[in-house]
Amino acid sequence: SGLPVQDVYELKTSLGRGGVGRVVQGVCLRSQLTRAVKITSRKSDPSGFELSLMSKLDHPNVVRLFETFIDEARDEIHLAMELCRGGALPSYAREFWPPLEEAAAAVIMWQLLGAVSYLHKQSLSHGDICPANVLMLHFDQPPEQNVTKLIDFGAHAGRRTHDLPSTGLVMRALLGWCCGMKGSSLRETPVAKKGQTTVYSEGGLGVPISKQAAELMSRFASSESDTSYTTEKALCHNWFIRARRGEVPVRKETSKRGAKKSEDPKTPRSSRSAKERAKSTDKGGKDKESDPKQVKSAKAKLGEVEAAPVPEAGWFGSRAQLPRNFVAKLRAFCAANSVSKAILLVGADFLGEDALAPVRAAFQRLDGWCPDGLLTEDDLRRRLPKLGCKEVPKDLDRLLIEADVDGVGVLDYTTFLGVAVGAQELLSSQLGQRVFNVLDRDRDGVVSVSDLSAFLGRADKEMIETELSNLGIKAPLTFE
Known part of the structure; x- marks a missing residue:
């Protein structure tokens, strides 16, 4: 980013110090999301190797780099990264x-x-x-x-x-x-x-x-x-x-050190007091605790809903949930021009954790138990039906080639998130306001062609205007 870090982030408490720098907590002034900002001297990485490498890495289990700032006066580099509170x-x-x-x-x-x-x-x-x-x-x-x-x-x-x-x-x-x-x-x-x-x-x-x-x-x-x-x-x-499979041995709990002893399931029914039996027995002589209909109706009154078990859901940090109309969103992403795709990818960087968690888990489920961080055609054909996608498109190979910015024909993590965001969700949610604030570089309330040119790193403003006009949009853009 060409802006000073103080114009974009409010740097707060220190999170730690390492051998070549320190990490502080920073709140993004445009999105109000909290990041971890790593501050290092340019002398510690004169070739810019770490910055170049981290900008290329894109995996759910690798910390994400969102923005980079260079302080020429102090000869420092600020890296705005994913905050890991654990x-x-x-x-x-x-x-x-x-x-x-x-x-x-x-x-x-x-x-x-x-x-x-x-x-x-x-x-x-x-x-x-x-x-x-x-x-x-x-x-x-x-x-x-x-x-x-x-x-x-x-x-x-x-x-x-x-x-x-x-x-x-x-x-x-x-x-x-x-x-x-x-x-x-x-x-x-x-x-x-x-x-x-x-x-x-x-x-x-x-x-x-x-x-x-x-x-x-x-x-x-x-x-x-x-x-x-x-x-x-x-x-x-x-x-x-x-x-x-749950076959790794675990230690048993013991009643030592003040733990309350739980009732032994093998204890005979007669050992319970008459008062306890009277409370749990209805007029017909049936035990309420053992009657499944009584238990089910009691849960319904309390508003409890028994969630259907999802196999291996816990290994991905959240229950995997494929975005609604995923195939339609994938087709729309492929048909979008470079400006629209870039805006959707920005939306992927500013997703909140509540919205990000199920999509991240879906990506990992699709990647399989021997993951490589990239979704191939075979991965999607084999595992999309397991996540509720009833019809896998026959032209999936073509869609992957058009969606992949490198043209290799695989979906990386951020591209998958960009597809999951979708244009409709981006325009009708708080995420859209965050993305608009990021694109509004000069904070004048509108996104001009100059703002988009600076954000995309492209000097050809006429090409940007042409792509916007093809979408029926005239610059400058307002959030409404």
Whole structure:
């Protein structure tokens, strides 16, 4: 952006400090959305490698870069990025309550491996994967309702290093935090059986892990010499499959340390008091608690709705929900000119978390259990019907080529979000006002051709006017 960062963001509290810069919380004055603004010296990245690399990355589990500002006076670079309120992985795993289990670690590791797989598909590597460079999007949500984000693509990123050994070290530390005991945990102390693999938790206590987790860590450790073991093979490991099926062992809750003992389901009915039986029994002698009709009617009176279970919904942080009329929106996006597509992609950057979460989950569901961050024709044909799309278009290959700005014929993450936004939703929601404020560079209440030219980085204003006239629109534009 050619504007000073102070004209676009109100910089507030500090979020942390690293080796080459600091991160502060910033509120966008145009959209009122909160971002994380990373401030670094230009000397730390004289070639602009980190900026160039982050501007190309586009994956649900990689932190998103929205805007860049250069302060010539202070010789600093400001990067406006996605704000991850959950903080770094060590603090999240240690402080989350109730204590996490091995299955929770599987969710986090699967999302992290998805980001690493995406980098390797782009012939890139992170080079510095460690717990401090893994963030969680939400602080108060469990992993199955959360999103893991990989950050810090600095000096080590891009080099052809093998990331899997360091990913294995993250997994070992994460299992120690998840499987170990915490100060007031009400769960049984894990006891290792003979020959069972253990990892060290807080305080040096060795806690057991499942056989499948131990095998995957062993493969990570040997991957430095065995380059044939890739992220695709790791994502298809039996540990993740068993975790999705609920077959990863969990610790049992205990009644120690003040926990209330729950009623044993095997307790005979006669052990309940006569007063309790009278309350739960109607005049006909039927037990209200055991009568399904009574239970269903009681829930209906309370307004409770039993949601239909969605398989594997928790692994994507939210229930996957395909946008309404997705195929029609895809056709409209393909038919749009470059200016219209750019505006829709801006709308994708300014989606609120409530609207973004189900669409992000839909993208990951379509990407499959061995994700690469790109939706191919095969991905969509196989999985669109599972998300409620009754008819997959026969000319899907042509639509993907027209929708992809690179002409490769695949949908990346931001393009998928732009298709999901759609022109009608953009014009009839608060999102439209946010996008209008972003395009109004000089804040005069209208979007002129000069504003669009500065935003698109195109000097040919006549071409922009021609594209607007083809849509039946005359500049300058007002929000109404």
